[in-house]
Amino acid sequence: MKKNFTILCCLFGMLSQYVYSQQLPPIFDKSFESQKDSRVRQYLTPRRIVWTSDKTSTSVVDAQNLLKKGTGQADLVHKNFCKLISNEQEKPGILFDFGKEIQGGIQLVTDQPSNQKPIHVRIRFGESVSEAMSDIDTIQGATNDHAMRDFVVEVPWLGVMQVGNSGFRFARIDLIDPNRELQLKEVRAIFEYRDIPYLGSFKSNDERLNQIWNTGAYTVHLNMQEYLWDGIKRDRLVWVGDMHPEVMTINTVFGKNEVVAKSLDQARDITPLPGWMNGISAYSMWWVLIHRDLYRNQGDLEYLRKQQKYLVALLDLLIAKTKDNKENLDGTRFLDWPSSENPKGIHAGLHAMMVMTLEAGAELCTILDEPAQATKCKATATQLKLYVPEVNGSKQAAALLALAGLIPAEQANTEVLAKGDCENFSTFYGYYMLQAKAKAKDYTGALNCIRNYWGGMLDMGATTFWEDFDLAWTKNAAPIDELVPDGKDDIHGDFGAYCYKNLRHSLCHGWASGPTSWLTEHVLGVSVLEPGCKTIRIQPNLGDLTWAEGTYPTPLGIVKIRHEKQADGSVKSTIDAPKGVKVLR
Template identity: 25%
Template sequence: MNCRHAIMQHSIWILLLLIAGTAGAQPAYKGEAAPKLTNQATWIWYPGDFEIWLGNNMQNRRTERGSFFPPFWKLDNHYVLMDFHKDVEVTEAEQIEVLVEGKYILKLDGKGYEGMPQQVTIPAGKHRINVKVFSRDNVPAIYVKGKTIASDSSWLVTYEDKEWIDETGKTSDISATTWLNAGSWNFNEPAQRPSAFRLAVQPQSAVTTTKDNGSLLVDFGKETFGFIKLHGLQGKGKLSLYYGESKEEALATGTCETLDRLEVNQGSKTDSLMPLTKAFRFVNIQAEGGATVDSVSMLYEYLPVANRGSFRCSDSAINKIWDVAAYTLHLNTREFFIDGIKRDRWIWSGDAYQSYLMNYYLFFDRPTVSRTLMALRGKDPVTSHINTIMDYTFYWFLGIYDYYQYTGDKTFIRQFYPRMQSLMDYCLSRRNAAGMMQGLPGDWIFIDWANGLSKKGEVSFEQLLFCRSLETMALCAGMVNDTKNAALYKQLAADMKAKLFSIYWSDAKHALVHSRVDGKPTDNVTRYANMFAIFFNYFDSTQKQLVKQHVLLNDAIQKITTPYMRFYELEALCAMGEQKYVLNEMKSYWGGMLKEGATSFWEEYNPAKQGAEHYAMYGRPFDKSLCHAWGASPIYLLGKYYLGVQPTSPGYATWVAEPVLGGLQWMDGKVPTPQGDIEVYCSTTQIKIKGSEGTGTLRFKSQKKPVCKGVVINSKGNNAYEMTVEAGKEYVINYKN
């Protein structure tokens, strides 16, 4: 392809991006059920199909030094034939507009129209509108709009109608078809076809540009993501673009992780946009032959989600950590919650699970959570664990448990319960003779990146996650009235919990040991199962204190060096009331990355490393991700364990706030909920709180009797107090920390 042709294509691509720039804007879905769009038509599809299709497109954009790098696991596809219908009643004749992605037949009361009509008149009375669509390349989707009739999530959809016809031509009166409520997002205009979805873009300029013998080293000032744009491109030759999250990586032309090559044959100056997004801070542009370029800018690509949560406090270092954590999560919140923007750009379940939790305290963006859950699960039959990793399958179940607690959305669970059940059936089928989860051929036991971490035998951490997954299944089975399996899952969970303590608890070690090999528990103690058992509330109060002393605060136990597991380690300590200790750990660990020049948080950080050693991983000098979603955990920790806000019943119908300063002089923040925010201010002498929904409970400690005008504050003993927070009212409590 010559440069002129490439530039023309790139110009079209820019136009498409700018046109679609608002396609990712998020609606505010409220309530427990699927969104009901009153007279608001939207594009609809089979639930999960658009998400799977979009995930396939996104996850196959990864390149490694210009080579295509596909995922490691099975990718499913959308159903190619879809049946949509809606029963309507109109008082007068109504004309509807019909737009379809694919070939289709439209029927009214079972009678088909000639051709593929885009406008149809619906007579007064009761009718069934049916649209059957075939589309192989894109997801079958429809958009129907009339005065009162509109396609939305109340339409029913199936990929097999299971109808039959007898010898007289009569169709069946009763069908075994399973109908689901249609899936949708926010494609609310006829021109917003799902197949044309693109993330938003915004032009950004470089901070500095250094020229040297025809080459350019461009610095955008911080970690970023998007399309590089070359200005004033001219001449005949070749340009090589070497991307770097660090300056060292951009200058390492032989070992940087990502690059672009561009053949140039251009008589007059023009602009060109690179065809694929990249993660970078620096770009090193090397010219060969007579090719020249005047300057470089970029189109920053992003999902337009707003910060609903906030946090500010008396410690400027913590404020900076929160800001960089929020930016890190923004960069990794794209079509889905991805692991990191440079290397994989895939949907990893363990990474995504942490992003869900951070999201509940920053964006409260339900669609991205549900899209990610659906894309990860794929379709039946189940042939391997999610991402081929046993623990990542269990994190998928945990993600559903938390999704329900934070959002109260039962519709998602009702519609996807069969896929939950088939995935759990797969797990149950892979238990060993003792009823335990043990790695089989094809299973990846990940846990964490840690030197010498044993994955042999029956690992206690896997059994613990399995137990929590069974508890999730019991809860969800109850929601869909599957009483038989609800009882089964509940019993299986109880049995697994009993095995955890009978097999792995060591009185001598004061902790759960790491594994059992050949029927014998090992002596090795690691942090993983022990810290999860604390915030899962599996330990009694005595066991919690023993584990805190002998594991979490014991330097003899192998330390954790990834933000991934530091997330859970610090959560366990916060759950044990160690906020002051955790605050210092956050300042040391995340603050340590900032001192090394980080502008987003990393995949792994070891303070013992020096200089460019920090960028190496997986045996390559620059393979470490310097913008990794699991690095953003301070957002979650500060929202849940310092502001102290969390739901106590699904969707914040009831909630609790237990603010803990942890050594701060004051803090002020918001925690988003399905229908508003919970605002908390806390200093050493005053607490202010206001909730927009549900019934809250404020719990705190005071060295003197607290006072709040017109409110009864109940003493719980040992300087602990409690009061009720009604929706819409602001309370000011004077107390002494």
């Protein structure tokens, strides 16, 4: 009897184990298709309370408790919380500043008031104080486009609510149910980002330039989500033209990262030829230029070969879009928004881009053993160079024409780029304007534009660089981290144009990161001569700086660089390169 009982127990145990194994959650089932998020999550405590609706501490009580570091866990201690108390007329609210722009959401931890029913709260995210204080309307342009940043949710009694997926620095929370008490134990921002090291660096005797380099790097880092976005509030899309400055920054700061290939391949796969990427002919050209610059830095021939079929066909399409030695591109004809009302300038810029793209295409086709296509690209580029279009006052066009070798860089700089200093710069094409100034050897002028134009955003409270910017906006404006006083302009809500009017304007746009890669390339003097950085040249251009130092990531390791200006004006350089990297000076 005892033996039979033992056998039954064993059989029951085996059966239970079998049943349990069949009921495992799908995440443990290898046949269940899943994807791992490449990002991590971090929780941020508010740095300060910018505003509350209550000046008497009767409807907003003990708000300072929310500035204490939390745990994300509700408890039964019933201490150190904030109370929001509403009635029929008053609906209390608090505005928080998390100290820097982030991508993510918000976590609310509640305590235990006597009424246990869920409570409705309104949450508003903002890249500026004014955006977080705004309503969705047609007056200042606040929207929920691309990412919900203004919405109502229910929060539980004695629990945790996590919600939101947008770009923001500020968050406003309002209790909207009448005659209720909301007990908030914690309010924390949920910061989602790729946990990757900053391998590249830049420092100099000018702290403003150092901050600009770091801000550009951080701006792109935020946009390195599952794909490489243009902006973390808007548009959150893979815009291929926007990617070029971003990829140059990634090469400079992070080295090789899978988000670049993932995004380039997505653009390719959803754009069968003869379509243009994002519907814009220039953006298909940027795709070619990105691949050229990516291969120079990373030397990944296996990845480049995966582009071969599409690349060759795209180059054929571009060659077919020439007529009488001129570009004859269709699709949306676009360089950047500030130049969009200058068709002659757009034509000049597209013509220059066609030359640059076909020359890059010839370089790539030579690497890919496509000699006939390389010859065709070179011949077409040569023919296009016989015609030089009119700049028509466009700094964008002048920069591209200089970079394409169609006009002397010194002429482009003197006659167009240097006029009015940073007037008519744009955050996207400002990078190419800086590149053209460097080609003209105007390093001091370029450094001053970086200090004044990109530094002007920092003066307005920016922790990331913006979709567009005009120094004229700052003349009577309050910074983004303050409530706008009477008589002052709202730098976020009162300006902008095209797709970025008023509060719809993105204050974190990766295409604005140009100074980061520019400072490394031209001040530290790093240029790649052989794919994979096997040979690099280091020729510093300190301009008015007395010293500069930094690091540059290569597939073979990190190059360490320091330059010091001597009393006689010469520059002493100390360079430490990893094995396999040849350095020319």
